[in-house]
Amino acid sequence: MKHRSWIKNYERNFEQLAKEIGDLRYDTLAEFLRLLSQKIEQDGQQDRSRGRTQLADSLQRAAANLEESAESIELAWRISEPFMYPPDIIQKIRQEFVDREKVREALKLISAYSLYWDGAESFRLVRCLLHGTHGNLQQLRKNIDLARMDWRDLIIQAEYEGGTQQLRNYNHPFGEAEMLPDDPI
Template sequence: MNKSDFIAELKFQTTEKSGRKNYAKSGYRPHIEFENYPEYWTSGQQTYIGTDFVLPGETVNAEIGILSTEYFAKRLYENMEFKFCESNRTIGFGKIIRIINTDLKCEPDIDQKTINLNLYPTDIIDKIKLDYRQSWNKAFSEIQELIISNESFRNKRIIRAIIHLGNKDLAHLEKIIEQTKIDWRDILLWAEYDKKEKRIRDFNNEFGKEEIKAIR
């Protein structure tokens, strides 16, 4: 059995509501999609507590061990909801009761809206998808990791500046992210000011409205 990361309450859907046609056995490993993290599915092994089998429509508590724990470091919290699926079919819904792997536990004083890029203004996600197209998931993940690493980077202005300077190139975006870690003020300077140090953009504003019009 894999190491358990958290205990959850699992509610299996009935067969009529897209659930399984037969029972699930302890050790069952469907995909998991945590709320507000639609871009990243992981695999979660279910070890049932007090039983070895669960029928469609039943509710059970289980220990869950997930893959890619590094991606969800400091992001999970008690009462966080998720769904578990087979391919595109939702088998059931879950809610975290207790977190066992403390590396995954979100610090209690952190607002989820600051560490989850999905909860930032929609123009940011739209711009990532537009600029990085087939590589947008990778670009998204790189920025997600940045904002979880340090509270100084949890700022929509800085994130927009990073995306702008990335210039639609994933390798260049990664270099900009590394420079952000050294001094985020350089990022704002490069993104918002011209060579004469005149401010020409304001990334407090959403993409498409960042240009500062010259006063005649």
């Protein structure tokens, strides 16, 4: 049967499914709505090719409404994104990248990479991504590429500068991360 009335792990519990989808980060929710819109659009096209014009028209409207919802959620993301990170990270991004478009691009790159991170550890990794960029988006992309290969290499680069002595601890905000000689390692 192509169209089921249930989803594995959510058998008839759509209230829980709706809560979990609604709790997604807005950029992720927008992506989900876009993909759902595309799926409904494809179904409508298939029905149109079979001569089911009323059904196809209804599905096309639903797909368009889902796309419009994705755009609204994406706007909500752009409004809320600067508040998704601690103030020191936002301040660092604004200081480093200065130009509004570069700030937006830096946030977009970081958000896309950190999509699956949760908790305080993610802020450490974001700080490591920003370390040494000096407002250069290409360097930020290189840091992201390094982290994709192995996020521990990113930490070594940012906190140890490739050596064996820890120079900073980005579990702490920018400005508080530098290690003092008597700090425990």
